Amino acid sequence: MISSKHRFHGRGSLRYVYRSGATTRGPLFAVKSIVNEKRDTYRLAVVISRKVHKSAVARNRMRRRLYAAVRNIDGGIVKPYDIVITVFQPTLLD
Numbered sequence: 874m875i876s877s878k879h880r881f882h883g884r885g886s887l888r889y890v891y892r893s894g895a896t897t898r899g900p901l902f903a904v905k906s907i908v909n910e911k912r913d914t915y916r917l918a919v920v921i922s923r924k925v926h927k928s929a930v931a932r933n934r935m936r937r938r939l940y941a942a943v944r945n946i947d948g949g950i951v952k953p954y955d956i957v958i959t960v961f962q963p964t965l966l967d
Contacts, residue, residue: 880934881883881918881955890918890955901964902939905957917943921960935965 877952894905910915920937921932939958943950950956 874937875917875944878905878914879917883914884910884960886916886955887918887957890957892958901962902958902960905959909953909955915950915952915954915956917956917958919958919960925960926963926966931966935960936963939965 890905890907894907897904897906917940919936921935923932924933926932940961
């Protein structure tokens with residue numbers, strides 16, 4: 874899990890990123906991001922729908938792996954971005 878200062882709180886902030894953010898899409902997941910000048914650190918959310926995997930345990934495992942990967946590059950995120958990662962494929966379980 875990431876710290877509370879790096880999490881989104883409420884649905885309105887996620888909706889803003891979905892509407893106004895720039896999208897980078899790959900075969901496994903898409904990343905939507907937008908610079909947030911009101912904050913001094915980044916915020917991150919990982920979205921995995923039930924279409925990807927029916928098991929909540931598996932979806933949470935994928936989510937934890939992505940949070941750990943972002944935690945490893947924590948110093949590399951310089952600007953205060955709002956980032957939403959949307960997973961499409963269950964291959965992150967392997």
